Amino acid sequence: MGKELLLEIGTEEIPAAFLPKTIRHIEEVLPRELSRLHILHGDVKVMATPRRIFTAVADVAERQENRVEEKLGPAVRVAFDESGNPTKAAAGFARGQGLDVSQLERVVTDKGEYLAARKNITGEATTSILASFLPGFILSIPFQKSMRWMDLDIRFVRPIHWILAVFGGEPVSFRIGNIESGTSSRGHRFMSPGEFEAASLEEYLRETRERFVIVDPEERRLIIHREAAKAAESVGGRVLDNTDLLEEVACLVEYPSVICGRFDRAFLDLPREVLVTSMMKHQKYFAVVDDEGKLLPHFITVNNTEPRNPAVVAAGNEKVLRARLTDARFFFEEDRNKPLEQGLEALKNVVFHSLMGTSYEKVMRFRELAAYITEKINPRLSSLVDRAVLLCKADL
Numbered sequence: 094m095g096k097e098l099l100l101e102i103g104t105e106e107i108p109a110a111f112l113p114k115t116i117r118h119i120e121e122v123l124p125r126e127l128s129r130l131h132i133l134h135g136d137v138k139v140m141a142t143p144r145r146i147f148t149a150v151a152d153v154a155e156r157q158e159n160r161v162e163e164k165l166g167p168a169v170r171v172a173f174d175e176s177g178n179p180t181k182a183a184a185g186f187a188r189g190q191g192l193d194v195s196q197l198e199r200v201v202t203d204k205g206e207y208l209a210a211r212k213n214i215t216g217e218a219t220t221s222i223l224a225s226f227l228p229g230f231i232l233s234i235p236f237q238k239s240m241r242w243m244d245l246d247i248r249f250v251r252p253i254h255w256i257l258a259v260f261g262g263e264p265v266s267f268r269i270g271n272i273e274s275g276t277s278s279r280g281h282r283f284m285s286p287g288e289f290e291a292a293s294l295e296e297y298l299r300e301t302r303e304r305f306v307i308v309d310p311e312e313r314r315l316i317i318h319r320e321a322a323k324a325a326e327s328v329g330g331r332v333l334d335n336t337d338l339l340e341e342v343a344c345l346v347e348y349p350s351v352i353c354g355r356f357d358r359a360f361l362d363l364p365r366e367v368l369v370t371s372m373m374k375h376q377k378y379f380a381v382v383d384d385e386g387k388l389l390p391h392f393i394t395v396n397n398t399e400p401r402n403p404a405v406v407a408a409g410n411e412k413v414l415r416a417r418l419t420d421a422r423f424f425f426e427e428d429r430n431k432p433l434e435q436g437l438e439a440l441k442n443v444v445f446h447s448l449m450g451t452s453y454e455k456v457m458r459f460r461e462l463a464a465y466i467t468e469k470i471n472p473r474l475s476s477l478v479d480r481a482v483l484l485c486k487a488d489l
Contacts, residue, residue: 095135095152096261097294098223101278102146102231103255109344111236111250112141112310118234119148130226131157132219138294140308142347144282146234147308149294153260157216164190166208169199183208223265227258231269245270255279255288262292280304281347283398305348305399314343320351321393325381328353330389333380338373345377346397354378354407358390360418367425371417378414428488436487443489456486 107115119139127134127150135152166172166186174180179187179194187194190210200209232247242252247270258265258274267274277288278297285304291297298308307313318339325332343349360368365388372378372392379393392414400406440453449455463482467475 095133095154096219097259098134098148098150098153098265099257099259099291099294099297100148100227100231101255101257101297102249102253103257103279104144104146104249104253105251106143107141107146107250109143109341112143112146112344113340115146115234115236115250116141116310119146123148123150123230126226126230127153130222131160131216132222133158141310141344142306142308142313143345144347145278145306145308147297149297151294153219155219155261157219157222159216160214162212162214163200164210164212165200165202166190166197166210168204169206169208172208186210220260220263220265223258223260224267227265227274228267228269231256243271257291257297259292281306281398284348307348310343313346313349314339317343317349317351317395320349321379321395324351324353324393325379325391328355328381328389328391330381330383330391332393333369333373333382333388335373335379338377338379342377342395346395348397348399350396350399350403352394352396352400352403352407352410353381353391354394354411354414355391356411356414356418360422361388361390363418363422363425367421368418371421372414375417376410376414378410433484433487436489437483440486440489452486452489456483459485 116139120137123139124134124137133152133154134150136150138149138151140147167180167182172180172183172186183194183197186208187197187210190197190212192210197208197210199206232249234250236250239248239250240252241248253269253272255278256269256272256274257276257278258267259276264276265274276290276292278291278301279288280286280301281304285306287304289300289304291300301308307316321332368388369380372380376392376394381389381391381393383389392410394407394410396406437453437456440456441451443452444450445452445455459482460479463478464475467478
């Protein structure tokens, strides 16, 4: 029975879009690296919040596996002369392996017979291997963008504030930049910012939860999904499904708290797409619809804290959304005041590429291509396709 390995990298706020890829990377790479290091292990569990990347590995062996390493040397035909005496090639290879030529073995490969050095390697203690391996592994985690901070010669997605590294209840000591690893982690940034000790996965999960941190993104997603459904039901609707938004919001918070707000019913006169984009894309709010799929004048937002007064938080979000929708209405009505065709002429003043002309010229090239394709496929649609092409960039 092996020991538990816990590793947590505590950082400043990590962009939500980075977390799923980071989790997948560690799940794929860490088992492979431990195997490369000849360290037997069990399941690898990776979880993350905006402020921490956490990994737990079960049943990790206390020592590397004992093993026999074989290294091929020169071919036998060049390793001995006609009298059977070792050549410089054989002697040099043996010396490089710390062996006598007589200790070398002959092995048959697809390319012929070769000399080989076989060594019995006794595995080192896992703790010492981890202390050397983990700093490089952490800094090798790939991100779309990384940054430097202070005067440190390292890069990571965001500045590192703490590192928890525990193997079998004992610390794994190493240093990254100005941060020493240890056995302590931290709670929620606002509701419980203090440090706490954790020597096991069970203790870590209990302590983080008591300090308002739900480390597992899947659990946060389920909480948001469940509580948002309840909130929508309380106003006579249901949440407009959006899996991508649910995944994103789950990666924006450590302790999700769902709040339902409302907006002026007059905004429902705007096209559905305008309302949904303003709520879901810009504000990360969930839209609420009735049984027929029509939008209701309500929205659901997810807070990163447990508010003392949810009504105050709802009012603040309502104010922000009101400004968004007011702007959206203004721009929508401005666009409606002029025919879409007018935008085509304006494209003559929009440079597409310095070597490829304006956006207007690009549309004209589209037009030629579309006419050719339509003629081959369905000539009856030629006028409809031509108009669609002419207007496809007119709103730029």
